Amino acid sequence: MGNREDKQKSIAEIARDACIGCEQCVGVCPVDAISMDAEDVAVVDADACTSCRKCVEICPTSAITMSEGEPAEAAVPEPAAEPAPAEAAAPPSEGPTPEVWVFVEHADGRPAAVSWELLGKGRQLAADLDGRVCSVLLGHQVDSLAREAFAHGADRVYLMDDAVLAHYRTQPYLHGVVDLVQKYRPAIMLLGATTTGRDLAGAVATRLGTGLTADCTGLSIDPQTKLLEQTRPAYGGNIMATILCEKQRPQMATVRPRVMDMPPRDDSREGEIVREELGLAEDDVLLRIVEYAREADTSAVRIEDASILVSGGRGLGGPDGFQMLAELANALGGAVSGSRAAVDQGWIEHPRQVGQTGKTVRPRLYIACGISGAIQHLVGMETSDVIVAINSDPNAPIFDVATYGIVGDVNEVVPALTRVVKTRLPDRGAPSE
Numbered sequence: 001m002g003n004r005e006d007k008q009k010s011i012a013e014i015a016r017d018a019c020i021g022c023e024q025c026v027g028v029c030p031v032d033a034i035s036m037d038a039e040d041v042a043v044v045d046a047d048a049c050t051s052c053r054k055c056v057e058i059c060p061t062s063a064i065t066m067s068e069g070e071p072a073e074a075a076v077p078e079p080a081a082e083p084a085p086a087e088a089a090a091p092p093s094e095g096p097t098p099e100v101w102v103f104v105e106h107a108d109g110r111p112a113a114v115s116w117e118l119l120g121k122g123r124q125l126a127a128d129l130d131g132r133v134c135s136v137l138l139g140h141q142v143d144s145l146a147r148e149a150f151a152h153g154a155d156r157v158y159l160m161d162d163a164v165l166a167h168y169r170t171q172p173y174l175h176g177v178v179d180l181v182q183k184y185r186p187a188i189m190l191l192g193a194t195t196t197g198r199d200l201a202g203a204v205a206t207r208l209g210t211g212l213t214a215d216c217t218g219l220s221i222d223p224q225t226k227l228l229e230q231t232r233p234a235y236g237g238n239i240m241a242t243i244l245c246e247k248q249r250p251q252m253a254t255v256r257p258r259v260m261d262m263p264p265r266d267d268s269r270e271g272e273i274v275r276e277e278l279g280l281a282e283d284d285v286l287l288r289i290v291e292y293a294r295e296a297d298t299s300a301v302r303i304e305d306a307s308i309l310v311s312g313g314r315g316l317g318g319p320d321g322f323q324m325l326a327e328l329a330n331a332l333g334g335a336v337s338g339s340r341a342a343v344d345q346g347w348i349e350h351p352r353q354v355g356q357t358g359k360t361v362r363p364r365l366y367i368a369c370g371i372s373g374a375i376q377h378l379v380g381m382e383t384s385d386v387i388v389a390i391n392s393d394p395n396a397p398i399f400d401v402a403t404y405g406i407v408g409d410v411n412e413v414v415p416a417l418t419r420v421v422k423t424r425l426p427d428r429g430a431p432s433e
């Protein structure tokens with residue numbers, strides 16, 4: 001046999017399990033060698049394939065690889081009569097290990113707790129995908145955060161360490177994250193629904209042309225399709241919608257702090273660090289940080305950090321009702337918060353609002369006083385450890401999520417509770433705000 005017969009053409013091969021039917025390969029193939037079959041999976045016409053690799057580069061799930069062999073230009077066009085021997089054929093391509101990525105947010109070297117909360121959820125999702133959970137860490141001299149990521153469940157950390165990344169700025173972080181996504185092709189990417197996370201997630205999703213579901217309250221994997229089910233309130237919070245991103249990757253979602261459980265920390269865990277270069281110089285960045293100034297008003301309350309919250313709604317009847325709640329909160333060493341109705345009435349300030357357009361809280365104890373339990377309120381507090389509801393209407397929806405319910409008038413129940421707490425827990429009181 002001559003050389004001609006020994007050579008086999010390299011062709012694009014598609015792992016059916018990994019194909020999500022996005023048709024990007026169909027669009028990019030210059031010789032129309034790829035089409036979709038009846039099951040919406042891409043198939044390659046081996047004879048037409050020119051080994052150009054365009055489909056390999058564009059596939060968002062790395063489902064396409066090139067078989068071993070010569071590039072098409074060097075390959076012999078025929079020989080149909082003498083097919084390559086079976087042992088010379090390339091092995092069937094396998095899909096890559098699916099990865100769930102979690103962006104590690106930090107400022108001044110301090111990580112945002114939501115990054116670790118998302119790693120806990122990421123581990124569950126990765127297990128359901130038979131994949132791994134990875135952290136994406138950009139910054140300067142942040143190796144210690146990689147170790148923390150392992151301790152909170154990451155199997156692998158993609159790390160870009162560069163002085164340009166010392167402080168968050170959209171442009172260099174966008175550049176770095178998009179580069180990493182295009183190189184490693186994660187199935188899912190999660191970010192905290194914080195100021196930074198929201199900014200970056202929107203920019204990355206736009207640049208990659210993929211879907212993004214903001215403020216998810218639930219994330220799971222559909223056992224059949226292996227798609228990420230992203231649940232969040234919709235239509236003003238009147239329904240819970242489950243959103244799928246079927247044809248683009250990664251599937252992106254943001255989640256507010258304290259919505260997911262914090263996973264237990266295990267400092268003995270280890271993992272792999274994959275280091276990558278940013279490839280962007282300071283001169284390429286349009287925004288300069290001249291100075292940081294801390295917010296002057298440090299007295300602003302952070303209800304999201306309180307372990308006990310006494311919360312009031314329209315049922316309090318007026319601003320004086322909040323004086324009554326402050327007394328109970330003082331006796332318990334907690335803080336006061338409220339529903340949107342109370343905020344809209346001007347009875348309490350907006351930074352203390354709990355709910356969809358307020359804060360998400362997760363205290364050990366949440367006492368809801370004269371709050372009906374609208375869905376927009378519940379999404380902000382229903383993961384509290386213990387919920388006590390006080391309401392004069394026995395059918396109020398707040399009782400559906402309450403650990404303990406008291407049917408009665410807040411003006412009678414709250415002062416009685418305060419008296420009991422003061423008597424039984426005299427040392428408990430701490431200044432509440």
Ligand SMILES: Cc1cc2nc3c(=O)[nH]c(=O)nc-3n(C[C@H](O)[C@H](O)[C@H](O)COP(=O)(O)OP(=O)(O)OC[C@H]3O[C@@H](n4cnc5c(N)ncnc54)[C@H](O)[C@@H]3O)c2cc1C
Nearest residue numbers: 313314315339340341355356357358370371372377392410
């Ligand atoms: C897009 C959108 C976003 C929203 N975001 C939020 C949000 O972030 N947070 C939020 O809270 N809401 C939000 N809302 C508003 C939400 O739908 C409800 O209107 C609001 O939560 C109701 O507040 P409330 O429970 O205090 O008042 P109401 O629903 O009027 O309930 C008052 C309750 O007090 C009880 N009551 C009355 N008198 C007494 C008494 N003397 N003793 C005991 N109980 C008494 C009543 O039985 C009733 O259950 C949002 C709405 C929309 C459309």
